[in-house]
Amino acid sequence: MRTHFCGLIDEALIGQTVTLCGWADVARDLGGLCFIDLRDHEGIVQVVAEPEPGVEGNAEVIAAAARVGYEDCLRVTGEVRRRESPNAKIPTGQVEVVARRIEVLNKAEPLPFHAHENPGEDIRLQYRYLDLRTPEMQRRMRTRTKLVQALRRWLDARGFQDIETPILTKATPEGARDFLVPARMHPGEFYALPQSPQLFKQILMVAGFDRYYQIARCFRDEALRADRQLEFTQLDMEFAWVSERDVQDATEAMIREVFKEVIDVDLGDFPRMTYAEAMRRYGSDKPDLRIALELVDVDAQVKDSEFKVFTDWAGVDGGRVCALRIPGGATLSRKQIDEYAAHAAKYGARGLAYIKLSESGEVSSPIAKFFSEEQFAALVAHVGAGNGDIVFFGAGAYATVSDFMGALRLKAGRDFGLVEAGWKPLWVTDFPMFEWDAEEGRYVALHHPFTAPAVDSIDDLRANAKTAVSRGYDMVLNGNEIGGGSIRIHRTAMQSAVFELLGIGAEEAQAKFGFLLDALKYGAPPHGGIAFGVDRIAALMAGTESIRDVIAFPKTTTAQCPMTGAPSPIADAQLAEVHVAVRPKS
Known part of the structure; x- marks a missing residue:
């Protein structure tokens, strides 16, 4: 049905006749002059239908082009020529196809969404065939x-x-649940779909x-x-x-x-990197090394404070007290700090202590009163905090603290633009x-x-x-x-x-x-x-x-x-064939 793909038409084909198949990505009727952006899986090329005196069937071609609608399925035959106004945004932007014949292979009804829109995922998945048709x-x-x-x-x-x-x-249930398949020839017995080979x-x-x-x-x-x-x-x-x-x-x-x-x-x-090092430094067994922020253990610096949340866990087997310094984090408002605490709570945190140091050196912290001046200065120095920074603290069971502080690290990295470009394996x-x-x-x-x-x-x-x-x-x-x-x-x-x-x-x-x-x-x-x-x-x-x-x-x-x-109910007769009865929903 076609001789070439739309997205592969180039200057080497100038003067040649080609036949293309695809969808009308854009159709513009300028009153006797029509443009169609024809798209297939390789890309887009511009098709033009224009008056050509003496060319047999030219009026019919222009009329056919004027009737083309969005996402109509087309076959176009025409001659490749150089564009007067090139389009550097697409690979075929130096050429266009002058239509000699336009066939509508299938007219498209009005679509539930436009290919250049960004509808919700439910709509995209309901009409997945249209979503998959988009260039992206x-x-x-x-x-x-x-x-x-x-x-x-x-x-x-x-x-x-x-x-x-x-x-x-x-079925060997270890880890996630198996999907089970009733064995028709062995009543009451089941296969399982593999979780892995x-x-x-x-x-x-x-x-x-x-x-x-x-x-x-x-x-x-x-x-x-x-x-x-x-x-x-x-x-x-x-x-x-x-x-x-x-x-x-x-x-x-x-x-x-x-x-x-x-x-x-x-x-x-x-x-x-060992698992132990990854958890200690990043709070994750899959650390994103594009973010330079690291967790710092502060057990030794807080064990003699009067803050019971820290002293209960500092130096305890299976416990952890650690800090996360965010450069420039002193710009966070109280509302934003509360949002960080809520984020940490999703990963098991029961609270989130912090120290905020303004650009002028002023301290804002709900825990500063539990430390002597010397202890507080030693703590700030140990985590490397300076003016303009905020330091978050986590205390509790080692795994739990690592989880929520690791999650804070990722959020802070993204919020403060600290994710380096590139790849870090x-x-x-x-x-x-x-x-x-x-x-x-x-x-x-x-x-x-x-x-x-x-x-x-x-x-x-x-x-x-x-x-x-x-x-x-x-x-x-x-x-x-x-x-x-x-x-x-x-x-x-x-x-x-x-x-x-x-x-x-x-x-x-x-x-x-x-x-x-x-x-x-x-x-x-x-x-x-x-x-x-x-x-x-x-x-x-x-x-x-x-x-x-x-x-x-x-x-x-x-x-x-x-x-x-899917999934959907199964008829009783089909269930009976595989010896399965369905319990009513409780």
Whole structure:
């Protein structure tokens, strides 16, 4: 139907006849002279219908152009010529197409929104086919395509095997909730959609495939936000006979090359930082290094004060008192300080103490009265505060304080324009093996139950479970975890010991993970791997904060699809076929 794409018409085609297909992005009738901006997935070119004496059918062409409406689906045949008034804003701006024939292939009804508008997300997702048609969404989705192509090229060139793993698998609920699928041929039994190919890729290492990858669809029934979806895509990789550094060096090289190829960005060096250091300095295990602000521990400076909120936690095992200095923050009003306190409260803060130093050196602080002059001066000096600054303080349980002070750091960085331009990658390593779940009264795995501990001795692991360090690692970019992995447990005895520490007894472990425990008995090699969030990486490359902008048909934050109406009720007859009964809503 066409000879060329709209966005690829250039000066080399001047004088040639072309046939184009696309949508009318703009149509202007100037009274016998008509202009149409014709758009396809490659871009826009200007089409002109003008009086041409002696040219057969010219009047019909002008009449057809005058009838063209917004987003009409067209086919245009015409001659390429140089524009008298070039448009430097578009790649085709040096040329235009003089129409000899205009066909309306499908007339568009009035649209619910204009392609150049910014309607609410619900409307965009309800009419996703129109939203995806916009140039910006076309650009974002093409960026995603280029990313996946680049990843495959890199992996294929290095001997990785692309192996598909099952979508219908066994329910092994650890972490997020599984999506369950009733098994029609096995009444009362269910498959689960995979949260990741984790166990299968480990078994592939036992099977001797050495280097595996898969662009895998994964499913987790969890609350949604800007960087989470019920169904998502990850690049899953696994290596046999490797240490942590082997995996990190290989995948760092891959990500660096892919960013250069897809968006021409040099990521530079990837520094390494332990989990403990990241939490201490930034209050996050995925710190955004573009923000130079850091947390400063002040336990020693406040332990002898009369401020009970500080003294109750200073120097206490599992406690923390720390400060965040914001240069120029003395401009904050009391109302704005209250807004910062409210923001911290979302992350667990019960209050937010502060010291504000005006440009003239005047002190405004609700806690200054609890310090002697010497103590107060030492505290201000320790955090490096000067005239014009504000210092926020957090006190409480270490993890809670780190969370809300880390959140304040990010907010302050954005509010005060302290986010550097560019890209800041890093590796975060040496994660805790476990964290204590007070509600369930047991340890839970910080990464997942198959991550190897840093110690080889089961006795050492049992004796020091609270402080045990894993062989896990995350790749972080601009405050986003884009990849996470670990060296895996490759011995049955160690895997059973970890299950035991997680409160999974021998019988339960055999029922849920028996196939893995059996596989590890038969000469399983040391192995490790990593999974990268394709959606997150694509969003970063495309310059958008939400992964929904790089997924063709995402769900809303309420886990619905406005376009199709999913999820929806199922007829009783269909439920009966799969032996399922639905309880009434309580």
